[in-house]
Amino acid sequence: MNTFTDTPGTGAAQRIAPVIEQFLGGPPPVRLRMWDGSETGPKDAPTVHVRSRRALRRLLWQPGELGLAEAYITGDIDIDDDLADGLRAMRRASREQGLELPRPGIADRLRAAGTALRLGAVGPRPPVPAARAGLSGALHSKARDRAAISHHYDLSNAFYSLLLDETMAYSCGYWTGAGPDYGPADAQRDKLELICRKLGLTAGARLLDIGCGWGSLTLHAAGRHGVRVTAVTLAKEQAAYVRARVEERGLQDLVEVHNCDYRDVAGLPGFQGSYDAVSTVEMGEHVGDAEYPAFTALLHSVLRPQGRALVQQMSRGSTAPGGGAFIESYIAPDMHMRPLGETVGLLEGAGLEVRDVESMREHYVLTVEAWHRTLEERWSEFVALVGEETARVWRLYLVGGALAFEERRMGVDQILSVRPDAEGAAGTPATRHGWYAGLGAVAGQGGHTPAEPAIAGQRPGSVR
Structure with a gap:
């Protein structure tokens, strides 16, 4: 007491x-x-x-x-x-x-x-910390969205290289192990492989990766599965990083990287209805409430019949506010989160059939806590790189974020949907068995990708 x-x-x-x-x-x-x-x-x-x-x-x-x-x-x-x-x-x-x-x-x-x-505390307004975002212009205009993305993701590749593991995946991992030999990079590789399996990616398939970040999924899909990937990011630093990694790994024939707004994807060569799969990993939070129906319509339009879309996206509780004043001012300005059910409804409204929803909320607690440990263990390096105020912004962000997921004020989910063909066929496997088998081996030792059941009429290189 x-x-x-x-x-x-x-x-x-x-x-x-x-x-x-x-x-x-x-x-x-x-x-x-x-x-x-x-x-x-x-x-x-x-x-x-x-x-x-x-x-x-x-x-x-x-x-x-x-x-x-x-x-x-x-x-x-x-x-x-x-x-x-x-x-x-x-x-x-x-x-x-x-x-x-x-x-x-x-x-x-x-x-x-x-x-x-x-108490002697009255006086002029104290200066606003330099790390605070200062956006202008119409909400979710292309120029303002570019500034919002740049504020967070262009902090510097050096900063994120210090914070993240070698996969450079800045999204929720999928933790299939808990032993001392299993760490954040393993959880990220398991997540990347799980996405590839849910999308049914095989050699020659075409993937559109919207909001590709530092290319973790793009590089995994192309390097491990031989997938042809169109990677899209609005952040200049990210685009430069992904292009360098593509060249370094000799994947130029499989990957093309575009530094553009997702709304400009329609202007890319071979865009309309041609992709076997589309992924968007924790990018939809930046789209905005009013703009989200057009975003889901885009996901539908890029896919061929029986093509699959995977959305990994943060959500908020039905009575929780989502980001909050601090997050929206210092971390992700103009971010919008909605309850999971609303996102599912918007995907269905665009003509996609939702086939699977998997909550990863507890996985994000582990992921964010791993980032926070790195921040504290290498605190002096972060301060030298970005200054103490920005380092304290990130400490508050990571600590508060882990608590929000822990207390169910925020969640994160993988939503798999498909564009059915004219007869209503989805072309998805009858069970989830092939998605999860051997994931830990994939993370730790290169692993083995089990095949999904064959589907009648499937053409080579297509999503199964």
Whole structure:
């Protein structure tokens, strides 16, 4: 049981405690240590260290999640314990106390401002951290989307090479093992192979990889399965990286890379209805709500009859907000997540038949935690590369992301659909057996790809 104790006297902690309680709707679930050394709050709760008056000034100018995040990014606020443990304990305490944020009125805000004035925290608005995105233009216009993608994915190839494993897959892995010899790169290879199997890719098949990232699926499909891949990314850094890896591995005859908007795919040679498969791995979150029906129509139009589409995409709980102010300001501006069922409905509305849905939520907890371990283990290298504020942005992002998946506020799913032919035939295997057999061997030792059951009338090189 928590014991609420205060440092004797009338320090900053004692003065600010009533204001915090008023704005939280109850006692704070953390212990506060202020810049003057005064403390208040449960003595066995995580300790939030408010290092300067500037932290309060930030919250006056930017109340709520974004103000708190920016105070952490700039180092004005810190958590003395492990950040993940601290945030988890704070959320648990908030649930147990039943805290519900009230809507403070003008009088409440004036009292808070008066307290801040007495503490010397009133002043001009603190500068916004440089890592914050500053987008302009119409929402989801091509120019704004390019700027949004560049903000996140063009941070630098060196940064992502440091953060990710050798596959350079920046998406949820598929963890088929838990031993010391099985790691993040193995989980990513298992994920890539699982996608290839769900799409039924064989030598000579044509794959359109929309939002190819640093080419993990493109390179795996071409290098392991002999698939002809058209890779599309809006990020210049990614396109340059994929082209270099294609040349390095001698895959120029199988892979072509396009640095363009997904809406320009229709202008690529041999576009209409010619692909055996299309993949989009954690790219649909950037499409936007109003634009998503056109996006699903594109997936349908690129496929030949019986061609398959695989969408791996993050979702939000039915009552969860999705990204939130911090994510949308610093990580993925203009990102839109919807509940899984809505995405399935949009795919069906485009004429695709949804054949399989697989939740990977717990897999993302493991994936993000692996990235976070790398960040902490190589912290000084990240700071030297991008600066401490950006490194703290990523620490907050990864810790918060893992908790969101852990607590089911966010999910991620693989959705497999098919474009049926004129007679309604889907051409998909009768069972899922061939998808999963031997995945761990694929990750660790090159493995073996089991064949799907043959389908009558199937032409060589097509999706089975």
